[in-house]
Amino acid sequence: MEFTKAVNEMIRTRRSIYTNMFSGEVVDDNIIDEMLENANWAPTHKLTEPWRFVVFTGKGLKKLSEFQGELYKARNQDHFKEDVYNKFKSKPLECSHVIAIGMHRDEEHSLPEVEEVCATACAVQNMWLTASAHRIGCYWSTGGVTFYEEAKPFFGLGEEDLLLGFLYIGVPKTGAWPQGRRKPAEDKVKWVKG
Ligand SMILES: Cc1cc2nc3c(=O)[nH]c(=O)nc-3n(C[C@H](O)[C@H](O)[C@H](O)COP(=O)(O)O)c2cc1C
Numbered sequence: 583m584e585f586t587k588a589v590n591e592m593i594r595t596r597r598s599i600y601t602n603m604f605s606g607e608v609v610d611d612n613i614i615d616e617m618l619e620n621a622n623w624a625p626t627h628k629l630t631e632p633w634r635f636v637v638f639t640g641k642g643l644k645k646l647s648e649f650q651g652e653l654y655k656a657r658n659q660d661h662f663k664e665d666v667y668n669k670f671k672s673k674p675l676e677c678s679h680v681i682a683i684g685m686h687r688d689e690e691h692s693l694p695e696v697e698e699v700c701a702t703a704c705a706v707q708n709m710w711l712t713a714s715a716h717r718i719g720c721y722w723s724t725g726g727v728t729f730y731e732e733a734k735p736f737f738g739l740g741e742e743d744l745l746l747g748f749l750y751i752g753v754p755k756t757g758a759w760p761q762g763r764r765k766p767a768e769d770k771v772k773w774v775k776g
Contacts, residue, residue, distance in 0.1 A: 592711050592714060592715055593711065594762070595714065595759075595762070596710055596711055596714040596762075597714065597760050597762055598720075598721035598722075599719025599720060599721060599752070599754050599758065599759070599760075600719075600721055600750075601673060601676035601677060601750055601752065602676075603719060603752075603754050603755055603758040604676060604677065604678070604719060604752030604753060604754065604755070605752070605753045605754065605755045605756075606752075606753075607678065607752070607753035608639075608678045608753075609678040609679055609718055609751055609752065609753060611639070613712075613713070613716050613718055614637060614639075614679055614681075614751070616712055616716075617681075617708075617709040617712045617713055618635060618637070618681075618709070620708040620709060620711075620712045621633060621705035621706070621708045621709045622705070623708060624701055624702075624705035624707075624708050625701060625704055626701045626704075627693055627697050627701065628692050628693060630688050630692055630693060630698060630701070631701075632685050632686050632687070632688070632701055632702055633683070633684070633685065633686075633701065633702045633705040633706075634684035634685070634686045634737075634738065634739065634743070635681050635682065635683065636681070636682040636684070636737050636738060637679060637680075637681050637682075638674060638679065638680040638681075638682070639678065639679040639680075643674045643675055643677065643679075643680060644674075644675070646674040646680055646682075647670075647671045647672070647673075647674045647675050648671070649727075649733075649736055650671060650673075650674065650726050650727050651667055651670050651671035653670075653727050653730055653732065653733060654666065654667050654670045654727070657730065657732075669725075670726055670727070673750065674750075676750075676752070677750045677751055677752050678751055678752045678753060679751040679752075680748050680749065680750055680751065681709070681748065681749040681751065682737045682745065682747075682748055683702065683706055683722070683745070683746040683747050683748060683749060684702075684737055684739045684743055684744065684745055684746065685698050685699055685702040685743060685744040685746055686698075686740075686743045687740075687742040691742075695744075699744065702746055703746075706722055706746075706749065709749060710722070710749070713751065717754070717759070718751060718752075718753065718754075719751065719752050719753065719754035719758070720749050720751040720752070721749070721750055722747055722748070722749055723747055723748045723750055724746070724747040725748075726748060727745070728745055728746070728747045728748070729745075730745075733745060
């Protein structure tokens with residue numbers, strides 16, 4: 583069946599495409615919208631739909647770059663490293679779009695936190711597969727200010743919410759689609775048949 587072939591192909595050829603593999607071209611916003619729409623169809627226990635995204639592009643990338651740089655500086659006055667600071671600032675500027683990935687806890691805490699993180703990760707995978715289907719490059723980064731508690735409000739997240747990282751997006755340079763590698767699936771699977 584065509585669906586089976588397509589889904590196998592998309593899942594197995596989805597790759598992390600890093601910023602040094604980006605051409606500098608800008609991705610059409612319509613593709614980003616498609617990614618976000620597909621994210622919204624992720625599975626979600628009790629339909630809490632915990633994923634929250636902030637999309638940075640154009641001058642927005644500069645805002646993110648400055649925010650990250652300043653927060654790094656403020657946080658690391660005693661052990662400031664110039665190269666880390668430069669990386670915090672430069673990464674967003676190497677992209678066409680950056681999507682900040684947030685997980686929002688509902689007030690009732692209807693579910694254990696881990697379930698909401700899992701649902702958000704499913705949403706990210708939907709975006710990643712959609713980008714790959716268009717042969718747009720992206721990767722999930724948990725660098726930058728991801729684990730800085732005080733970064734949350736900048737991304738519209740509350741105390742109970744989590745910032746889970748960033749999807750860095752760009753047009754890959756020609757020929758920049760890498761081969762993947764995985765150890766055999768059988769190594770991680772046990773069947774119980776009787
Ligand atoms: C939750 C999560 C966080 C990740 N964080 C980073 C990261 O901070 N930096 C990085 O270079 N890659 C990061 N990656 C991408 C992985 O390195 C990548 O998926 C892995 O090398 C396998 O390559 P593939 O995605 O091309 O199959 C992350 C992936 C996931 C799922």
